Amino acid sequence: MKAEIITIGDEILIGQVIDTNSAWIGQQLNPLGWDVTRITTISDTADAITQSLDNGIKNSDLIIMTGGLGPTKDDITKKTLCAYFGVDLVFDESAFKNVERIFNHLKREITQVNRDQALIPANAKALQNNFGTAPGLWFEIDNRIIVCLPGVPYEMKDILSNFVFPQLQKRSVDIVSHRTLVVSGIPESLISEQIESIELGLPAGLKIAYLPNYGVVRLRISGKGKDATLIESQITKAVSAIEAILGKYVIATSDKRIEEIVGSLLTEKQESVSVAESCTGGYVAHLITSMPGSSAYFPGSVVTYSYENKTEVLGVDAELLWNKGAVSQEVVEKMAKAVKLKNNTNYGVAISGIAGPSGGTEDKPVGTVWMAVTNGINTDSRVYQLRGDRRQNIERSGNLALEMLRQIILT
């Protein structure tokens, strides 16, 4: 069962907005046995919508279209769908009740623009939108399903979860399964060489994808077919064979982010961590606290951005700061030890660097980042020379620091 996602919106084409909706939809459809074979982003013009529908209907059993259902003038999806199917817009009682419900709640007057949200193509079924006035639309034409949804992420997700996914699950025929190994400390090309014989010997329906990102490579082993037990056992066999070869480089056997891996380790060991951040400015704390339940192992942290703050909050010697610079081994080690002590945690992590775009010197160019981790007995520190822009340097530093934390937890 092939699915296709069409996202409507000039704001995506000009890069003002990143399309996160399609990624979410892809994630959900896959385990339901629907294969997303194409994601297309198009302009909100009638021509582009018509052409993409034509293309989609040729290739796919299901088209999920998002965007272009809002109340404003640049939203022309409904009219184009009517023209495409040769039907009129009709007033839908249930969709209007929903508009009323929302406006009563907001204590606002319903305007004509809002009322028009309840007009839907005559061949569509309206899907309840709990969080907005634009209903989702469900079409079934010649054994193909076309679903149109508002582009607002939480509205789109709610409608899909409540109405669309349960329907799709009933209608799927293939079983799809994935497992991901997270590999760290070995480059993609070397992994590829080492597991070449495994890849060449994979049974039909199984494949391995390499997903490299910031020093970590995710290996995704996926299988597809009619027999769930067979697929699972084939995947398990491939995973074991890869694990046997890559050994300690495999840092997780499911698709986890480094903050999740670290969080699980700390939870399991009933240990805790605190962080002192300079150049990452709160990003490491944000990664850690993005995990539900992180309050069990993370009491808090500090961002010490200024020299004064490093001295006052963490007791870093002012003379040391001026002699060695804030971006130095001595300073990050002191910061890591101080924050551990201050928060009474098992581990302390500290990062100080030059994220850019300015602030670099000849000795310490933009992208120089010192980081340290301590468990109270041993303190490990490293310097990295990163080469991204400010945002990338911050994100990469955060990931690298958590990887150092993972290693010290395991010692």
Next chain:
Amino acid sequence: MKAEIITIGDEILIGQVIDTNSAWIGQQLNPLGWDVTRITTISDTADAITQSLDNGIKNSDLIIMTGGLGPTKDDITKKTLCAYFGVDLVFDESAFKNVERIFNHLKREITQVNRDQALIPANAKALQNNFGTAPGLWFEIDNRIIVCLPGVPYEMKDILSNFVFPQLQKRSVDIVSHRTLVVSGIPESLISEQIESIELGLPAGLKIAYLPNYGVVRLRISGKGKDATLIESQITKAVSAIEAILGKYVIATSDKRIEEIVGSLLTEKQESVSVAESCTGGYVAHLITSMPGSSAYFPGSVVTYSYENKTEVLGVDAELLWNKGAVSQEVVEKMAKAVKLKNNTNYGVAISGIAGPSGGTEDKPVGTVWMAVTNGINTDSRVYQLRGDRRQNIERSGNLALEMLRQIILT
């Protein structure tokens, strides 16, 4: 001049990775006078690549293809391009020199897999990849340009910036210009009604797009044509008319994020801010420090996740915490005042809430977030009931807190 972006990679189709490359490329191409009319993400199969090339060549003057140029088995772009154009792979001396340069630097042995990176289709020109071994590829066929790039973001960006964009700028014919108004405090449908007459009276070539996100609506006014002066004056006229109607709801007259708006205000006034975060766990500090130059107005902040930390670091009365709960008006006001005092800044911001998925109670369900801002004289506090998942609640709280900060800076 129409452009199209094709992204190759199963990892995007199944939602394991979000396609940020296309957004970046779209952002860069637009001001060069190239109109991105479609972004397509496809599977790394020969059929999908061939079909998307066929579709692209029909519609566009330029195709930028990313992904599928790495050294591993799942990267089949080069072979498919050879089959498509009816050419062979040939050894490229400059591409091989680049492989050697990188491996010498890494002090690693060059394997056959690495050596093969220097094979390129006979009708392509190799583009130097400063950060990786896979060269970019440039094809010119029947007045159409096809560029193939590795999917690794910093490699792709570097090749485009150094070689591709300068070429494209030379060849563009149309001038494109955008201006964005950031509007806050008024819903999209009401904006639409208020500026309807302006929209209906826009000259040909001009259009307005609505980009709503987290309580803020971006209005993007764009113009396109041959006469740069005319387009600029038409855009300026439309922008002034909209500003006259929306008045104080316009919070920025260029496309800025809230952290940028706040950063500019603080820089201009030579004032400073510090933050005490509970449920946002460092995200607000991360937003603030994501701006270059933020060290001028941000000395540091604290994440006080636990009760003990709130008491020890910020002096929040333990009894108050137990009586009112950490998620309360009294506690956030105390936190905002304490962090301001502690860091000796002009403003203090504090946030405490229940980001979810667990931790909610009947009184204070998941998504309840208290936030406070203070300037030392006045303290403003608000409670929000958010309805997203953990990540959304954190991000939305961060944006809302910075909007409160913006308001108090302007009082």
